[in-house]
Amino acid sequence: MSVATHQRQEIHLELFGGRAAVVVEHGDRIAARAALQRAAARLRQWHARLTRFEAGSELSRLNRDPRATVPASPILLALAQAVSWAGALSGGLVDATQLGALERAGYDRSLRDIADPAPTGPGAPSGIPRDARPDPRCAWERVRADRVTGVVHRPPGLRLDSGGLAKGLAADDVAALLGEVDRVAVDCAGDLRLGGRLPTARPVLVADPLGDGHVAELTLPASSAVATSGVTRRRWRRRGELGDDDFAHHLLDPATGRPAWTGVLQATALAPSAVEAEVRAKAALLSGPEHAPGFLPHGGVLVLEGGRVLEVSS
Amino acid sequence: MPPSPVDIRTRIRLWRRRVAGAGLGVFAASWIAVFAVGQHGHAGTSTGSAAQPSPAQDASAQAAGTQDPYTDGGAYGDYSGYSDPYAGQSQPSQSSQQQSQAPLVTRQS
DSSP: OOOOEEEEEEEEEEETTEEEEEEEEESOHHHHHHHHHHHHHHHHHHHHHHOSSSTTSHHHHHHHOOOSEEEOOHHHHHHHHHHHHHHHHTTTSSOTTOHHHHHHTTOSSOGGGOSSBOOSSOOOSSSSOOOOOOOTTOGGGGOEEETTTTEEEOOTTOOOOOHHHHHHHHHHHHHHHTTTSSEEEEEETTEEEEESSSOOOEEEEEEOTTSSSEEEEEEEOTTOEEEEEESSSSEEEEEOTTSSEEEEESOEETTTTEEOOOSEEEEEEEESSHHHHHHHHHHHHHHOTTTGGGGOTTOEEEEETTSOEEEEOO | OOOOHHHHHHHHHHHHHHHHHHHHHHHHHHHHHHHHHHHHHHHHHOOEEOOOOOHHHHHHHHHSSOOOTTOSTTOOSOOTTSOOTTTTSOOOSOOOOOSSOOOEEEOOO
């Protein structure tokens, strides 16, 4: 009986406004290291092209372009295609055309540069929980990517936010890129995808949104993905409407353009791909406690206001 | 007496055979060396046993989801024409060799 052997190597990068990591398990150390280098280069491409905090990025150039049809790289085409797909999958809750509202809420630079981040905690930005609703204009429906001609169609002035979509797309892409190694796990700032030619299921801990521990453990099927969205980490202070201190976060109610407060603190979604897990987690959080399980057909975990943990099976 | 044209042709043929034989020998020796080094490196650096995935695990993963338009072979297109503006700026920030399969963690970014 032959027993295959492997060794594990990993790389960590500061990308996507957070940390990205790639873990490779492969029998050949040199090949594993080469695979990590390719993964790092590809992740940097995704970040460089889709960051909205660099005026020279391809996404920033698209957002400034006065033409309705703009030539685009495969990476930008993938994002544009994902924008309309995510809108449809989430019933309009995951709306990547809300960039103006996001900037008005204060998220107009990398969170590392926001001087007064709010402390982690369960506080509500608007008091009474309310389910988010889609923007009736459904601008995401007007974003189209034509892969044959390599162009993006969208009304001039309609700006796109790469947000979580870029992280999910990048994780899926790098997992596919490293398909020849035995096993690979790609973590793009919270969007995690498994892959490789000998994929296996892996246990995944769901981090506590209010502390340092974890609230649940899931089994992530081979070659699948998991993502977590929440309102207790990526937030910042701002002056409230009543003149008091308030805080904002990056998950907006598309109908109001304001940070959503639905009573779900954190949503974790399993899915076949990282971009789908990302969209499902965000949609689950925005839809509120009652509708959230409907966005988790592959399973997931919800942490509700008050700290109640609800595991959703597939 | 000068060699005949037949002798010259014979010598050239013999010379070609020796050169070809030597080339083949070097080629074969190189591959044997590469194979030996590869085997040695494989055994010397391995740190664990790989478990084969069960067919059920793969099947469940395949069957788990809805149709995803972005999984057509996993690639989003041809990136070969796009340069990496950060290429060569940094090396992996960490590289480790560990035996255990530590649990992965999913968290808000």
